[in-house]
Amino acid sequence: MTEFSSNESKFLKNNEAARIATSQKDIPHVKPVSFVFYNNNIWIATDYETHTFKNIKSNPNTSITIDIYKSGHHKAVCAQGRAKIIENGSEFKEIYNIFYEKFxxxxxxxxxxxxxxxxxxxLKNKTSWGLD
Incomplete structure (x- = not known):
């Protein structure tokens, strides 16, 4: 099982903006999102009417990039995987409380x-740089 390294985890815990890429019928869609990193997972809030949600419903394969661009000192985590939709239950409540406290x-x-x-x-696979 692929997991984020300690440097990647620290970077993810200290950031809150990402870009998520989804696709429907081979048409890519990328948008900025807020996220939390919790239990070695990246969590994103969305709405039912968004392109992102609709795309995930038909194709759960996705990519996420979290980066800070500073010329000569770029830091990033880029990851590929699948998005699982969480609409209710104890996992939903736990993540909602984290989002509520953070944002x-x-x-x-x-x-x-x-x-x-x-x-x-x-997470299925990932790469990162500048996180030493």
């Missing part, structure tokens, strides 16, 4: 189970 936008516009899902990124 003001969640406090301003809260939601409940089955009102908006989370995407749990299940």
């Amino acid at each position: 003001d936008w969640v406090k301003r516009d809260p939601w409940k189970e089955n009102e908006a899902p989370f995407l749990k990124f299940v």
Whole structure:
């Protein structure tokens, strides 16, 4: 099983913006998202009406990039895997509480189970650089 290294985990825990790539009918879609890194997984909040959610429903294969660009000192984690949709239950509640504590936008516009899902990124492979 592929896991994130300790340097990658530290980097992921200290960042909150990523770009997720999905695809439907061979048409790619990339968008910026907020995320949390918890239990060696990347978690993303989404809404039911987004292209991202609709794409994941038909094709769960996805890629995620978390990076900081500073000329000559670029840091990044790029990963490929599958997204699992979490809409309710204890896992949903646990991740919702983490998002609620971390992001003001969640406090301003809260939601409940089955009102908006989370995407749990299940890692297949990854690469990183600049994290020494």
